[in-house]
Structure formats: structure tokens, C-alpha cells
Amino acid sequence: MALRTLTAKSAAALDAELMSTGAFSLDQLMELAGLSVAQCLHTLSPPAKTPRVLVACGPGNNGGDGLVAARHLCHFGYRPSVYFPKQTKHELYARLRTQLEQLKVPFVTDFTAAAKEADYILDAIFGFSFSGEVREPFPSVIATLASTKVPVLAVDAPSSWNIESGPPGDGPGKGYMPTALVSLTAPKPLVKWFRGRHFVGGRFVGREVAEKYGFDVPAYKGGEQVVEVPLDDVKL
Amino acid sequence: MALRTLTAKSAAALDAELMSTGAFSLDQLMELAGLSVAQCLHTLSPPAKTPRVLVACGPGNNGGDGLVAARHLCHFGYRPSVYFPKQTKHELYARLRTQLEQLKVPFVTDFTAAAKEADYILDAIFGFSFSGEVREPFPSVIATLASTKVPVLAVDAPSSWNIESGPPGDGPGKGYMPTALVSLTAPKPLVKWFRGRHFVGGRFVGREVAEKYGFDVPAYKGGEQVVEVPLDDVKL
Numbered sequence: 259m260a261l262r263t264l265t266a267k268s269a270a271a272l273d274a275e276l277m278s279t280g281a282f283s284l285d286q287l288m289e290l291a292g293l294s295v296a297q298c299l300h301t302l303s304p305p306a307k308t309p310r311v312l313v314a315c316g317p318g319n320n321g322g323d324g325l326v327a328a329r330h331l332c333h334f335g336y337r338p339s340v341y342f343p344k345q346t347k348h349e350l351y352a353r354l355r356t357q358l359e360q361l362k363v364p365f366v367t368d369f370t371a372a373a374k375e376a377d378y379i380l381d382a383i384f385g386f387s388f389s390g391e392v393r394e395p396f397p398s399v400i401a402t403l404a405s406t407k408v409p410v411l412a413v414d415a416p417s418s419w420n421i422e423s424g425p426p427g428d429g430p431g432k433g434y435m436p437t438a439l440v441s442l443t444a445p446k447p448l449v450k451w452f453r454g455r456h457f458v459g460g461r462f463v464g465r466e467v468a469e470k471y472g473f474d475v476p477a478y479k480g481g482e483q484v485v486e487v488p489l490d491d492v493k494l
Numbered sequence: 495m496a497l498r499t500l501t502a503k504s505a506a507a508l509d510a511e512l513m514s515t516g517a518f519s520l521d522q523l524m525e526l527a528g529l530s531v532a533q534c535l536h537t538l539s540p541p542a543k544t545p546r547v548l549v550a551c552g553p554g555n556n557g558g559d560g561l562v563a564a565r566h567l568c569h570f571g572y573r574p575s576v577y578f579p580k581q582t583k584h585e586l587y588a589r590l591r592t593q594l595e596q597l598k599v600p601f602v603t604d605f606t607a608a609a610k611e612a613d614y615i616l617d618a619i620f621g622f623s624f625s626g627e628v629r630e631p632f633p634s635v636i637a638t639l640a641s642t643k644v645p646v647l648a649v650d651a652p653s654s655w656n657i658e659s660g661p662p663g664d665g666p667g668k669g670y671m672p673t674a675l676v677s678l679t680a681p682k683p684l685v686k687w688f689r690g691r692h693f694v695g696g697r698f699v700g701r702e703v704a705e706k707y708g709f710d711v712p713a714y715k716g717g718e719q720v721v722e723v724p725l726d727d728v729k730l
Contacts, residue, residue: 279596281589281593283521285519285521285522289522289525296717330717332700333698333700334717350519354517356517360700362702464568466597466598478569480536481536481566
């Protein structure tokens, strides 16, 4: 069965439903999403091979998923570092930061310099709510993602890509093609333009809710929280 | 390396530290703990073998872990049902219940009758903060756990066992020996009296904090959240 994709609008509506009718807290959803991202990276490249992971976190929920992933990566034996330049005052983000500080995970301020020292980069800058405008300080960060030789795992969307229409024709993200992509809950239409290994994580939606929003729950194995879904298995 | 155990007092102090200095919310910790419990059950017996899991939830955090586990079991393909007779007004518990209702997980009121229909039972009644007194309506529930032929996975402690001194000499838990036990964070001293398969889950503490509280982080594999730890590998 080919998986259907989830538009940006439907993803936002689903998120709102999960946190209202669904009674989930953002803490719960972000914990599960971030854990699945970290497990995805472990599947791609274990810590013995790529110990130094640079996690680039944007100002919204995608960045929060990155903060959670960084913590789990630390427990998995990686040596993560975090770039988190636009810190919101939301108390959850402050707590996620403290959790990382307790584990002595370093926060870096120069992304381009840090990228040169990294074995893998996690792109958790923008997710499905990306508005189309790359604001400072992210243009140079995204330009680095587009030009680096270090492998990149993008969380939910390659940052700067339009959720429906894919790669930007111009701007800092021109030519940006991450090594791998982990879609959260369901692939977004942008996967049509993606070339690389593709996974789905964030296992918190039942079939009934998926049907309501017009997407499919992928065939997770056993109790695993992330699954590789080749793009041939996505309905584009 | 033999794992050291964690006393009830130290477990309570660790919990308090995680939620103060550690900046964790109960939502986060319970989500990770409950997920590891569900994954433990999957390792013990997949849904094709034991689809009907009866989850017995107590009034405290152990019960909350059970509610989270029941939700994940549903996503894993089991058909869980939940016995949760003493519902607190804590908003998290109300939300965990709603999350299960959204998945159409049934709540049962007659534990002994439900146990006869179950393929596996999850004992999430009492955890490390058990005071030694089994209050109503749990005496008959624990008597059923002690006498049933259905396999039982106990969460953190076989309910009614003393955390330090193990099985009760008398009372409803007399002779209660679950099939398997999943210790959360670290085994408690009661494992000395336990005979069965033993796991550790709840992977959210780093080595430094473990050292401060005098226990050891077990050798989790890769990004897994639960690991089997034979009792020969626990320092008793």
C-alpha cells in the first residue's frame, strides 16, 4: 500500500486536534517525535561511526524536536552539540535546554565553524509550519547545509523547502538536498522532490484519526518508533 | 559489571531531582517509562501471540505508566483493556484516560472477570512508593494476580511486595510471583526475591546522575528504551 501524504494545512489541523480533543501535551508529542528522530539517526549511522552530531534547532516545534533528539542521542552514546540561536521564552523550551545542560551537551554559536567538526548534522530548523521566509540568522545556516559534505538528516522537511512545492528556486536553500529525511507522523508533499533515504517517525496517531486527515499509518515493526519508508511506497 | 540497585528512598529523591533540577515534566518521564514498558511486553510476547492485554493501574505514578503503556500497546497492534478503579483528579491522568478513549480502549470494572479473558496482564498498581498497605479495591486484584495462570509483567515492583524486603509474608500478595518484571531506571532491592525474566526501562538518566544516586545505567542496545538484565547481572 502506498502511503498518502499530509499537507501543511492538514498537519497543522491534526496537531491542533491532538492537543485539544486528543488531550496530548506538547511535552508528550515532542518527546515521542524527538525520540524517533534520534532513533532514525541511530539507524542511519551509529555513534561508533559518527560520534559528533550537530543539531541545528529553529525557533518553533521543529527545533523542540531537535532538542529532545539531542538528549536521546547523548544517552545513545553520541557526543551531540546544539545550535539554538532563537530561543523562545516558552517554558518547555527552557526545560529542554536545561535537560541538555544537565548532560553537559554544549551549545554552540557559530554554526558554520561547528559544522566543520561534525560527523552528522540534524536539520531541525523549520518544519511543516514554515512560512516561506528564511529569517536571520538562518540564511547562512541553510547555505551551509546546502554546501556541506557532512551528511544531514532533516526533520520533517529540508529547511527552506516549501511543504507542498518542494525546493526553493532561489535563496540560501538552493540546491539543498539532505542525505536523509524523517517525516513526522506522515510524509509531506515535498517528498516528491526528495532523493535520499526516507523514514517516518512520531508514532502517536491511530488509524481512525489518520483516516480522518487522509493519510496512512506506516507499517512500523514491533514496538519501534521509526520505520524506513522508501519513496516508491509513497503516493506522490 | 553487576548493576547496583536503587532503594525506595533514593528512587523518590531521584524522581524529585529529575522534576526540579532536571527540569523534566511528569508528562515526559511517564511517556518514556510507559513506552519502555510496552516495548518490554512486545519483547516478551508479540500481539500475534497474546493480543488481549489487561492493564491494571493503581492510583499513582505506577498506574500512570500503565496508562501510557496501554496506549502504546494499542499502536503496536494489541487489544488492551484497562482496569483503573481509583482515578485521581490530576489533569495528566485525565488526559491519559482521554487518549485511551480516543483509541477506543475499553475500561473494565471487574478485574477478576477481565483477567479470565486476558492473554497477558500488566501489573501497574504499585511502584517504588508503595507504603506497605494494600487498600481497597486492590486486595482482591492482587489475590487474582497471585493465583492467575495468565502471565503477568510487573512494572517496577510486583504489587504488594516491599521495595526493600520483597514478598509479603502474608496478605493478598502471598505467593505472588509475576512472570516478568521491568524495573524503571534501575532494579530495586526486591529483585533479590524475584524469579523470572527481568528488564530495565525508562532510559532518561545519564551516568553522572546515576553515580550520584549510587546505581548504574544498564547496557541498552543502540537506541532501544528497554533491555533485558538477567538477575545474575544485578548486585544483590
